[in-house]
Amino acid sequence: MDYDENMNDCSNVNSFNKENIMAAEEEEKKLRSEEPEPEEEEEEEEEMDPKHKLIQIIVSTILLIVATVITKLNPNLAMWQKLLIFLVPYFCAGFDVLKEAGESIGHGEVFNEDFLMVVATVGALLIGFVPGGKANFTEAVFVMLFFQVGELFEGIAEGSSHRAISQLLDIRPDTANVERDGKVEVVSPDDVKVGEIVVIKPGEKVPMDGVVLEGKSSLNTVALTGESAPRDVAQGDDILSGCVNESGLLRVKVTKAFGESTASKILELVEHSSARKSKSEKFIAKFARVYTPIVVFAAVAVAFLPPLLSGNFTANFATWLLRALTFLIVSCPCALVVSVPLAFFGGIGASSKCGILVKGSGFMESLSEADTVVFDKTGTLTKGVFEVSAIHPEKMDAKELLHLAAHVERYSTHPIAISLRDAFGNENDGCSVEDVTEISGQGVKATVNGKTVYVGNTKLMDSIGAKWTACEEPGTIIHVAVGSEYAGHIHISDVEKDDAKQAITDLKSIGIRKTVMLTGDREKVAKHVAEDLGLDEYRAELLPADKVDNVEKLLAEKPDGKSLVFVGDGINDAPVLARADVGIAMGALGSDAAIEAADVVLMDDKPSKIAKGIRIARHTLLVARQNIVIAIVVKIAILILAVFGYAPMWLAVFGDTGVLLICILNSARTLSTKV
Numbered sequence: 001m002d003y004d005e006n007m008n009d010c011s012n013v014n015s016f017n018k019e020n021i022m023a024a025e026e027e028e029k030k031l032r033s034e035e036p037e038p039e040e041e042e043e044e045e046e047e048m049d050p051k052h053k054l055i056q057i058i059v060s061t062i063l064l065i066v067a068t069v070i071t072k073l074n075p076n077l078a079m080w081q082k083l084l085i086f087l088v089p090y091f092c093a094g095f096d097v098l099k100e101a102g103e104s105i106g107h108g109e110v111f112n113e114d115f116l117m118v119v120a121t122v123g124a125l126l127i128g129f130v131p132g133g134k135a136n137f138t139e140a141v142f143v144m145l146f147f148q149v150g151e152l153f154e155g156i157a158e159g160s161s162h163r164a165i166s167q168l169l170d171i172r173p174d175t176a177n178v179e180r181d182g183k184v185e186v187v188s189p190d191d192v193k194v195g196e197i198v199v200i201k202p203g204e205k206v207p208m209d210g211v212v213l214e215g216k217s218s219l220n221t222v223a224l225t226g227e228s229a230p231r232d233v234a235q236g237d238d239i240l241s242g243c244v245n246e247s248g249l250l251r252v253k254v255t256k257a258f259g260e261s262t263a264s265k266i267l268e269l270v271e272h273s274s275a276r277k278s279k280s281e282k283f284i285a286k287f288a289r290v291y292t293p294i295v296v297f298a299a300v301a302v303a304f305l306p307p308l309l310s311g312n313f314t315a316n317f318a319t320w321l322l323r324a325l326t327f328l329i330v331s332c333p334c335a336l337v338v339s340v341p342l343a344f345f346g347g348i349g350a351s352s353k354c355g356i357l358v359k360g361s362g363f364m365e366s367l368s369e370a371d372t373v374v375f376d377k378t379g380t381l382t383k384g385v386f387e388v389s390a391i392h393p394e395k396m397d398a399k400e401l402l403h404l405a406a407h408v409e410r411y412s413t414h415p416i417a418i419s420l421r422d423a424f425g426n427e428n429d430g431c432s433v434e435d436v437t438e439i440s441g442q443g444v445k446a447t448v449n450g451k452t453v454y455v456g457n458t459k460l461m462d463s464i465g466a467k468w469t470a471c472e473e474p475g476t477i478i479h480v481a482v483g484s485e486y487a488g489h490i491h492i493s494d495v496e497k498d499d500a501k502q503a504i505t506d507l508k509s510i511g512i513r514k515t516v517m518l519t520g521d522r523e524k525v526a527k528h529v530a531e532d533l534g535l536d537e538y539r540a541e542l543l544p545a546d547k548v549d550n551v552e553k554l555l556a557e558k559p560d561g562k563s564l565v566f567v568g569d570g571i572n573d574a575p576v577l578a579r580a581d582v583g584i585a586m587g588a589l590g591s592d593a594a595i596e597a598a599d600v601v602l603m604d605d606k607p608s609k610i611a612k613g614i615r616i617a618r619h620t621l622l623v624a625r626q627n628i629v630i631a632i633v634v635k636i637a638i639l640i641l642a643v644f645g646y647a648p649m650w651l652a653v654f655g656d657t658g659v660l661l662i663c664i665l666n667s668a669r670t671l672s673t674k675v
């Protein structure tokens with residue numbers, strides 16, 4: 001019952017407490033304007049890094065060659081003199097690694113990759129001083145250099161996937177041309193208020209959501225929806241921020257503040273998506289935390305135990321110390337730590353390219369395990385654009401019945417409400433509409449010109465004791481009662497979305513076990529739609545709470561390790577969206593509550609995108625798992641070779657960085673997933 005009340009609260013807030021909302025928006029805006037700066041700095045730093053790193057690597061390589069030549073030309077140099085010479089390229093190659101290792105020890109985090117590298121390289125520099133040890137100066141510098149090469153590639157790969165995502169989401173408008181006092185001013189979109197009029201020239205991005213007052217044009221929506229066909233707009237049409245105005249000049253009345261507009265919402269979603277970690281990423285993080293200390297202790301054991309047990313410590317220590325150092329180098333878990341999140345990042349990018357916004361890699365993972373897909377009907381499988389096809393009044397004329405219905409529905413965002421208002425047309429005729437209460441899944445109650453009027457389904461009529469008349473026509477029937485007196489019904493019909501049937505066929509073809517439709521609509525309508533689209537099951541006449549119960553049951557039925565996806569437009573189904581393993585919301589039609597409650601948002605409301613999203617998710621998971629296997633297998637193999645003395649230090653380094661490169665390149669494949 002809780003959410004029922006909440007939902008009602010929401011709809012009331014939406015319609016009546018505009019001031020509060022505005023105040024909240026203001027506050028949010030303030031917060032937002034404080035936030036972005038550090039983020040931007042961070043990005044810049046990341047982008048600068050690879051160039052610096054490359055220069056550092058080149059200079060260190062030259063210094064290493066010089067040091068090698070000097071020591072070769074002067075074979076009589078003492079060990080400490082050689083050490084001093086090699087320390088020059090060593091510090092050049094590794095000053096930042098040394099600094100970071102020092103800092104993290106300061107923070108009490110000992111076992112990270114920088115620390116491993118420092119121990120391994122310092123060990124290699126000093127091993128020549130151990131009785132029986134051979135100098136390994138070149139190798140020590142080499143290890144540091146290769147580690148830096150790995151970091152360089154890591155930086156490049158992360159930078160390029162960042163850029164790829166921001167490019168395909170190149171929807172943040174920089175300026176808005178706003179009409180003020182008869183003049184057009186160019187301002188930041190943040191400064192434009194709801195209700196102001198903006199002018200959008202051809203070639204410009206639509207700065208905020210609004211409705212066209214004047215002009216005709218076609219909009220390029222590819223950045224938002226992945227759809228390349230332009231959308232024609234004219235007077236009266238709603239337009240979304242982030243689209244590009246292609247041909248005509250448009251005058252648009254702003255309906256949403258910048259922070260609340262589509263473009264900002266999407267950017268926010270994508271920017272925060274990496275914070276929601278997948279199980280694989282959490283596993284890797286945990287793995288690294290446990291694995292690194294184990295390897296360090298194992299390395300200590302390799303260095304000390306065999307020589308101690310051999311009975312002649314001094315003779316054998318140098319050999320085993322070298323093996324232990326090699327062991328440490330291979331053990332660096334960076335290939336995993338870097339490449340797995342990168343794979344998810346790429347997958348999220350690939351799906352955004354198709355207009356599918358996945359809010360985090362955890363949802364990517366659940367989506368790949370989809371087994372049951374549950375749909376809402378109205379607005380999800382059907383267009384949610386109802387046409388009034390018949391009016392059957394009792395005790396009043398047809399016009400009066402429609403008039404009452406449209407007025408009661410004045411503040412509702414339900415597709416039914418919108419169509420009743422549209423059918424009536426002249427909404428502002430001075431009638432008073434008060435005490436509006438929306439009863440989720442049943443209808444709306446309001447006081448119109450002093451009389452209490454109920455508009456909704458038979459459940460609502462039954463609850464107030466109105467004697468309703470059954471209607472034989474197919475389609476949705478909206479009953480109206482004044483007080484508890486039945487006043488007649490309005491027959492409306494909806495059409496299926498063009499790709500709804502395809503969506504179900506696609507889901508079947510990729511192996512989804514069960515498709516189910518849950519609806520609050522009549523049994524008759526539900527049966528017709530379910531059979532027509534080829535859904536496995538349907539349940540009709542459900543209240544939002546019944547939808548949750550049904551989803552709970554389906555959740556209990558699905559096999560372990562599989563997930564349940566719920567797809568809805570969020571009107572009356574935000575609780576189910578939140579309850580499912582993955583909640584998918586229709587972004588353009590859906591309510592803001594749905595977009596917030598959902599884990600995945602479809603920008604163009606096309607149910608056929610669901611199968612596409614699942615395929616991208618599966619590919620992403622495959623790549624992430626490949627990386628885990630490649631990295632662990634190669635590392636374990638080299639670790640074993642190292643212990644038995646078959647892996648020289650340079651092979652270990654090569655193996656380590658090589659695995660990192662292979663994994664990074666593999667991960668990059670997810671960004672260009674073709675479906």
Ligand code: ADP
Nearest residue numbers: 377378412414441442443456457519520521572
């Ligand atoms: P669905 O599950 O198909 O998306 P809803 O749960 O949104 O449908 O609504 C279920 C039923 O409740 C509708 O078919 C309609 O009969 C009634 N209803 C809900 N909201 C309204 C409204 N604003 N006006 C009239 N009837 C409504």
Ligand code: MG
Nearest residue numbers: 376378379571
């Ligand atoms: Mg619905």
